[in-house]
Amino acid sequence: xxxxxxxxxxxxxxxxxxxxxxxxxxxxxxxxxxxxxxxxxxxxxxxxxxxxxxxxxxxxxxxxxxxxxxxxxxxxxxxxxxxxxxxxxxxxxxxxxxxxxxxxxxxxxxxxxxxxxxxxxxxxxxxxxxxxxxxxxxxxxxxxxxxxxxxx
Amino acid sequence: xxxxxxxxxxxxxxxxxxxxxxxxxxxxxxxxxxxxxxxxxxxxxxxxxxxxxxxxxxxxxxxxxxxxxxxxxxxxxxxxxxxxxxxxxxxxxxxxxxxxxxxxxxxxxxxxxxxxxxxxxxxxxxxxxxxxxxxxxxxxxxxxxxxxxxxx
Amino acid sequence: xxxxxxxxxxxxxxxxxxxxxxxxxxxxxxxxxxxxxxxxxxxxxxxxxxxxxxxxxxxxxxxxxxxxxxxxxxxxxxxxxxxxxxxxxxxxxxxxxxxxxxxxxxxxxxxxxxxxxxxxxxxxxxxxxxxxxxxxxxxxxxxxxxxxxxxx
Numbered sequence: 001x002x003x004x005x006x007x008x009x010x011x012x013x014x015x016x017x018x019x020x021x022x023x024x025x026x027x028x029x030x031x032x033x034x035x036x037x038x039x040x041x042x043x044x045x046x047x048x049x050x051x052x053x054x055x056x057x058x059x060x061x062x063x064x065x066x067x068x069x070x071x072x073x074x075x076x077x078x079x080x081x082x083x084x085x086x087x088x089x090x091x092x093x094x095x096x097x098x099x100x101x102x103x104x105x106x107x108x109x110x111x112x113x114x115x116x117x118x119x120x121x122x123x124x125x126x127x128x129x130x131x132x133x134x135x136x137x138x139x140x141x142x143x144x145x146x147x148x149x150x151x152x
Numbered sequence: 153x154x155x156x157x158x159x160x161x162x163x164x165x166x167x168x169x170x171x172x173x174x175x176x177x178x179x180x181x182x183x184x185x186x187x188x189x190x191x192x193x194x195x196x197x198x199x200x201x202x203x204x205x206x207x208x209x210x211x212x213x214x215x216x217x218x219x220x221x222x223x224x225x226x227x228x229x230x231x232x233x234x235x236x237x238x239x240x241x242x243x244x245x246x247x248x249x250x251x252x253x254x255x256x257x258x259x260x261x262x263x264x265x266x267x268x269x270x271x272x273x274x275x276x277x278x279x280x281x282x283x284x285x286x287x288x289x290x291x292x293x294x295x296x297x298x299x300x301x302x303x304x
Numbered sequence: 305x306x307x308x309x310x311x312x313x314x315x316x317x318x319x320x321x322x323x324x325x326x327x328x329x330x331x332x333x334x335x336x337x338x339x340x341x342x343x344x345x346x347x348x349x350x351x352x353x354x355x356x357x358x359x360x361x362x363x364x365x366x367x368x369x370x371x372x373x374x375x376x377x378x379x380x381x382x383x384x385x386x387x388x389x390x391x392x393x394x395x396x397x398x399x400x401x402x403x404x405x406x407x408x409x410x411x412x413x414x415x416x417x418x419x420x421x422x423x424x425x426x427x428x429x430x431x432x433x434x435x436x437x438x439x440x441x442x443x444x445x446x447x448x449x450x451x452x453x454x455x456x
Contacts, residue, residue, distance in 0.1 A: 004156060008312075082385075122354060178389065182383075
């Protein structure tokens, strides 16, 4: 393991790429709240009595458009968050720059595509499954490398 | 970018503030499980057959008090977790201490207020919306700075 | 606080243990998606129209086996993710190696047991409650130490 001083600096292209994609993916994840709010107002689907815009409305939990965006958001929590943590530790294992940067790119682009085909314009399968597996596969590979590096 | 040795130390007031608020917000998030359990026992709403306290009870998924706390908890996952990751990288961009410390304070206080007005004592809107936007706005700003710092 | 150079290296047994258990727990979390998919195919429970395998099927949201795995997965997000973040900062507080390594082990093993008794072979309570409290207790202790270290 190289010294942390050389690894955790923007002079290290792997760390630079990790930082860039973390910024992009956090912004993307936070944008899911905007998408959810847009669907809630469009379909007048609010989950709390204090959110109702008119006394005639009632709380509603089963609008398919709202629930679709919420499932996409939850899928981000399940997949992007583990990547963000493991990506940092993977950077500390001093991997090949070429491989690491392309893994980060693959996860970043695949998770943006996942959101687009799931919650923006619904595209038939296997669009969503493919984008899911690209990101999950890259994250599993990195987590495995991290675990093995620390185990021996 | 200053050296990691000067940034990731409690002598750096920005990192010290980040560490403090991370501790506070993680404790706050874990406390949501206590709040959920309290509501589950109070309303006898259990989601698993093996959790039922008496053979007369049945699993239930729609108690409004339990669901309210669960929504607040999920909102924490969607907003606090991205902040915790981006706050660390933002610290590494060597920001103005005054700005960074006040951003961390804003997120920390806003998310505590969010929980109070959502899941402890329900306060009419826009209390929850405001606390949500303060924290989300600060996190978006930091994520944008992180992304831009790494992009050039 | 010792220098980051001595703390964030695999020569530090505390960091080595943290990295190992992070790898294990991220792989375990990602495996929840496999478990969910297995239950979805077994019970033909799909949440999106584009996922339906046959035109005779309809979207379904209430299969108890699918929902059980999804609750276990969500519980991981609520508990493992905060641990992963606080475990890194706890490592930076330069704790006793004996204590820290056993705390990480406790969380790692407890969360694996939690998944087994919740979503693989259902075991009567208090199996799940105990595994939950071991991991949550260790995480609360570490978060408290982190907060106090940064507060003074």
